[in-house]
Amino acid sequence: MIGKTISHYKIIEKIGGGGMGVIYKAEDTKLKRTVALKFLPHEFSDDPTAKKRFVQEAQSASSLDHPNICTLHEIDETDEGQLFIAMACYEGETLKHRIKKGPLEVNAAIDITLGVAKGLTKAHSTGIVHRDIKPANIFITSDEQVKILDFGLAKLAGTSRITKTESITGTVAYMSPEMVRAEDMDHRTDVWSLGVVLYEMLTGKLPFKGDNWEAIMYAISNTAPIPVTQLRNDVPASLERVIGKMLQKKSQDRYRDIQQMIADMRSIDHEEGSLLRIAAVKPSASIVVLPFIDMSPTKDQEYFCDGMAEELINSLTHIKNIRVVARTSAFSFKGKDIDVRDIGRTLNVDHVLEGSVRKSENRIRITAQLVNVTDGYHLWSERYESQTKDVFTIQDEITMKIVDKLKVEILGDEEMSLQKRETSNIEAYNARLKGRFFLQKLSKTDTEKAIKYYRQAIELDPDYAVAYAAMAYCYLQFGIYYYFPAKQVFPKAKAAATKALEIDDTLALAHSAIAGVHYQYDWDFESARQRTERALELAPNCSSSRGNYAGYFAVTGKMDRAIAEQKRVLELDPISFTQNVHLGLYYLRARQPEEARQQLLKTLEFSPEHPWALWLIASTYAHDLQYDKGITLLHDAVNAAKDFTPLIAALGWFYAMSGNKKGAEEIISNLSKKAKKSYVRPFLFAKIRAALGQHDKAFQWLEKAYEERDCSLSWLLTDESVDCIRDDPRFDELLKKIGLYKFTRSARQ
Incomplete structure (x- = not known):
């Protein structure tokens, strides 16, 4: 065969062969290019039915224009009737x-x-x-x-x-x-x-x-x-x-x-060995600090009582050897008459701190008792009566008593953290406690109230770093919960957190806030990781910083690590609805729908019929193509949440995926009307258009989302709602612009 010319191909050399034929390198004398010719066995050419079927298959295959498919140029046969294929020749x-x-x-x-x-x-x-x-x-x-x-x-x-x-x-x-x-x-x-x-x-x-x-x-x-x-x-x-x-x-x-x-x-965590591991120190003691009871005559000191407990929680999170239950789980028992031993067993802790506050004018009386969960005995109890301005000294004393009674050894830097005084201005402190009280309610109106009180605290004490960091979280909340466009709030969050660190660069809360800006708005994922790790170094048992760490791994596609970190969050905050939902979300993004469903059903025990949980459970059914089940759940979620646009868009996506084009278009029209009155993220339109198969429109909306710094794009690497457009070259280009492409395994494809 070497040197022969067949059709317009001159055979140069044999380069391979096997059961399906022999391959030669050849020169295409018409187009002056090098090709590979594959000559099929004679038995194929001798079977007319097989020959016809192959030609039909090869004709279809030749239409596949893709960089990962060998290009077929031509199907022909020799003068003797032997079939051959001319295809691209690669080194x-x-x-x-x-x-x-x-x-x-x-x-x-x-x-x-x-x-x-x-x-x-x-x-x-x-x-x-x-x-x-x-x-x-x-x-x-x-x-x-x-x-x-x-x-x-x-x-x-x-x-x-x-x-x-x-x-x-x-x-x-x-x-x-x-x-x-x-x-x-x-x-x-x-x-x-x-x-x-x-x-x-x-x-x-x-x-x-x-x-x-x-x-x-x-x-x-x-x-x-x-x-x-x-x-x-x-x-x-x-x-x-x-x-x-x-x-x-x-x-x-x-x-x-x-x-x-x-x-x-x-989403495979193939590089996890190269990532910095935050030491998983197994604490030698564990505690939950319950909300203090308001014993004031007018019962108007709830914010102060909650703040007292939270201050103690925050102080104790700096100690590696104490596992402190996070606020959300601790406060879930607020106002409930439950034996502290049962609370301890529910939260899997050895000790419970409970107390009360009686505040009248400028006088304060605080009682605190540390209880051993095993037998219900008090390890320590104390009553403090003093002026309100002495609350900082009382908090410090209670913290050190806990450390002493739990027989925990504290390191030098931990002791410095415990002794650090954020402010000496009691009015500024009161304003910050009121701000935190409203921030925890999560609504737009309450978050606006929180900002008002944090500003008041800063006016009273311009060097109040914690107040700046807390205000940063308010602006983050505005962006994350769909209240305002990202460009309107994330820069304010960054400015507030940066100011906090200028005052105190050892403030874990501020590092954590900037990390949130980095990965949700700046799309600077490496800086987000570094900031979060710094926050965990400063407060190893802070559930929110640990949750941010899990979030970093989730947005960068390392779902195994995200799930592992989120499970550690739940050790600190076991009955938090939000943290349990996040574990379900990460299972979903890891494409483990059954695990996600079980976790989310468990989450509903904390908050029955919660719209967010219903939405994610619906999404697990989408993995199994059970769109009708998902649509039923989403109807319930939308009815419960009223005008929450992400749920409305999720319903539109389900309509589109199930083939209900009319329903999906009606949802788009509904969202368009809402967008004239309030903010609607461009990504919500993009994912419905993608599900409808309208890829050009989907990418137009994604480009708009990019221009607006829509923080939904942070999750683009693992969001299942855009799986249908992942193979479009424009998707990889978008990942590159956001900075997520380097976390994929397709960078060299």
């Missing part, structure tokens, strides 16, 4: 040859898998299934581009009478259970085969083996592979779960489409 090697050199690095295996997955996404979107994904059909170019070879040949092979043991055995090892049983197949057979390839890349071994093809087929249908993590210890558990889902025996238990698998692959 590089097949994945089969690369694997022969040994298992691949985890990152390299992920990169290659994503390249194949992207090509398959394109093929599946046009109804084409490869049916023969294996290392020999995956080519890695000299510049590390992944190319899928041989679209169309698998169906031809299935109609032929090839009996070469080597080629059959080599192909059978990658066949899905439905293929070996000769059952109907769809695109999920490619998901299985790619799972086998990924397993082999990581281990150098096949998951299903046997001495002959019958034994291999039996193993595919009946045995479970050895877990990848038992064969090498640097494979993340999240990657092993992806492989496990790809290799489910029943096709309906695998990923429903390649896009879902790509999302999971992108």
